[in-house]
Amino acid sequence: MAVTREPSSTPPRPGRHSAVRSLLRLWPYVRPVRGRLMVGALSAVVASCLGLLIPLTLKWIVDGPVAGRDPSGVWLGGSALLVLGVAEAGLFGVRRMIVAGPLARVEADMRAALYARLQRLPVSFHDRWPSGQLLSRATTDLMLLRIFLSFPLTFLLVNGVTIVAGCVILLQQQWTLGLVLLAPVAPLVVLCSVFEERYARTARKAQDQIGDLTTVVEESVLGIRVVKGFGRHRGQERAFLALSRRLRDTELRKAGLLGTLWALIVILPELAIGAALVLGVLKVGDGELSAGTLVAFLSTALALRWPVESIGFLLAITNESATATDRFFEVMDTAEASALDAGDAGNTAGAVAPARSAVTVGARTKDPGLRLEGVWFRYPDAPADAPPVLCGVDLRVRPGETMALVGATGSGKTTLTALIPRLHEPTAGRIVLDGRDITGLPRERLRELVAVAFEEPTLFSAGAAENVLMGAPDAGEARLLRALAVAQADFVHELPQGRRTRLGEQGLSLSGGQRQRLALARAVIGDPRFLVLDDPLSALDVHTEALVEAALREVLATTTALVVAHRPSTVLLADRVALLSRGRIAAVGTHHELLHTNEEYTSLMSGPAGPEGGDPR
16 A cells, blocks of 8 residues: 655646746845845955955065064964954854844745745646645745845855955965965866856755655644554564665765765865965965965965865855755746636637527526536546546536436546535536636636535545634624534534644544534635535534534535535435536436436446446546
């Protein structure tokens, strides 16, 4: 039962951009704090430049007070070195204090923007993306971007300025020795360019693998009952170990690339410093160079060691940050579900209604109730040769009528109910509420008109009352109690903290029937104009089901409802029944009419499910 996520399961991503091009996309989020970042960067540049004054001060001390045996001058020079060192450290400390708060806000803003986008993206997006990939983007990737903005971004500038200023000082002091030290520059540039491309590919692979690993952990935790129930914990451990080893190998490959670059970046400048030292000593011996100048020259060269050696480290974080930025914007660039709201040209590509029912999108007609006209649907990721889930469905639910939707497993019932609140978009045809195409309704208005309850209820880690009030946040105490009574969910009053008791993740601290009843209460609390129920009583015992049905009749009498039903007791709640067979409406009539006229319906109501068809979803 071990479930693993191969990298290929991750949704396809666009081609690799340059690191600079990717990172420039962060500007809208960084712009509000640009002033603080610039002040912090300026503080770091000044601090680094103060550090370059220390070798010049040493030159003055050696060639002046030391050569002239002047103790007071040595104390003066030492005091100057102390002041420069304290000022350098203080400015670096000021930089950290200036940028820490603003960059934490940038991370928080980006995380909030990502979460808001995830809430607005269509269900089909979430069907394709593993949850672990989304979690890693919202946590690990954004933390990496904050680290980049607070350290590498600043020190790429600081170290660049320091290296240029240091090279100018070296050339001014002794240009021949300066050229010796600059000899490794060309090889280092070539090495960095080669390293950047290889490291970027490896870093992206590692980040995707972290997402795969997160998905396995999440699924194992949420499915712990299944794992333990089937004794598959060792299989899950093996799957996790395999992914962990694959991530380890990738991380080791990253470390190998970084280690190789770092070794070369360290060795080449050290060789140049050694050559410059030998040549400088010879010049001092020949009287062509003063001892103080040589000390200052070597001190400056040593001061440039960290800015040069840190290039590999900074480039590594920069490339990882660029891939994190690409991963962040893969989600942010996905079209929101609201792009299909009123004002658009119409349905999604290919979702053109048949000519016989062609009506301007959003137009209102004098036909209240719920109508499906020539509705076709195929899942975007379905194989090309797979038949559509729904094939030209035509169905009308009259105002105030309760329509039961019956069909064999896999006939498309759940898919059809998901189209009404626009959790999915029809491939063709249209759905009309009170004479208005749902694509012409703003999603907020559609959610007000249509309430849904699914066979597999989803509850959140919040209070029991909070879960119910998600159906109508402004509902008062009376409506809450009524909804709980209709759903026979009065058990919440007996929980440890009553209605305020926080439910476990996915509501797993409750039984399946209790979760279904809370979900049903959430659907009816808002007194919706249209009610869509996907077999909402499947987990209830016979006695509780009878109580819920009796209370539910009062609610159904005041709304237009479509109810997916598998049992005769649920079917009897409806005024009429529609039989969905292989993606089509095969028959419509009362329960008793269909029992006498339709063999498939009779078989469904009297025994095991009939022939299956369509997508098993």
